[in-house]
Amino acid sequence: MSLEDDLRRAQGAAQQAAWETETTGIVGVGHDESRLVRAEVDHADALLRLEIGARWWQSIGPDQLAVAVRSAYDAACDDRMSAWAQRTEARASSDVPAAPAPDPLRGAGPGRRKPPGWDEQVDELRRALDALRQARAELRQLRTAVQEQASREIVGRGPGGRVTVTVVGGRITEVEFNRRWLNEQPTGQALADAVGAAAHQAYAVVAQQSAAALATMPALAAARAAVADPAAVFRRLGLIE
Known part of the structure; x- marks a missing residue:
């Protein structure tokens, strides 16, 4: 069995893994x-869209509106996880619908970009292993930061403080409406917009805190980027196009 055969198998496995686990297009409703009340979330359970029907006052009422919003959001998160699991399971039993992987040990044909040579791939693999060793050294620091962030409540507020949204560990855990504002019977669109604004303010704080923590852990920051886009890593290693 040749080294060329081994590398071709690695190419196929890399393509399959990247295709099976990608989250592109995964949403939950x-x-x-x-x-x-209808909620839509992205692959990380961030609120993408919220709709509240015009008859919310009659059918839900001001006392139960926050509960209804949370219920719709939680259902969307469950739906997102189910959709990702179903797609991953379906793809695990199928072959990746991609063009044939480039031959890593031979030159490209006319009009094709020449793939990295073997020496370059080995160097890239060594750099990746060095980065992993550095990342392991930062894991204790990361665990502490993750535990702190996972339990930290981040509060976002909508315009005028009419809505507050609490986010813990990246997920919405509480929604509160200003009762005086609700008694004015605002439109469903106004309510949904206020919740969305509050949620995105909280997400911005979470992102800032995560970036600040990762800035002190450069190796783990690089590893996180690799996990977020494994296809990019495989491409850099010359395993896929």
Whole structure:
């Protein structure tokens, strides 16, 4: 069995793994019991869109509106996880629908970009292993930071403080409306916009805190980027195009 055969198998495995586990296009959609509140989340459970029906006052009422929003959001998160699991399972039993991988040990044909040579691939692998060793050394620091962030409540507020959204560990855990504002019976669109603004303010704080923590852990920051986009890593190693 030749080294060329081994590398070709690695190419195929890399392509399959990148295709099976990607989260591109994965969203979750959920509703509350009344079906008047609809939430949509992205692959990380961040709120993408919220809709609140025009008859929310009659069918849900001001006392239960926050509960309905949370219910729709939680249902969307469950739906997102289910959609990702189903796609991953389906792809695990299928072959990646991609063009044939380039031959890593031979020159490219006319019009094709020449893939990295063997020496370059070995050097890249060595650099990746060195980065992993450095990342392991930073793991204790990361565990402490993750534990702190996972339990830290981040509060975002909508315009005028009419809505507050609490985010813990990247997920919305609480929604509160200003009762005086609710008694004015604002439109469902105004309510949804206020919740969205509050949520995105909280997400911005979470992102800033994560970036600040990772700035002190450069090796783990690089590893995190690799996990977020494994296909880019495989491409850099010359395993896929």
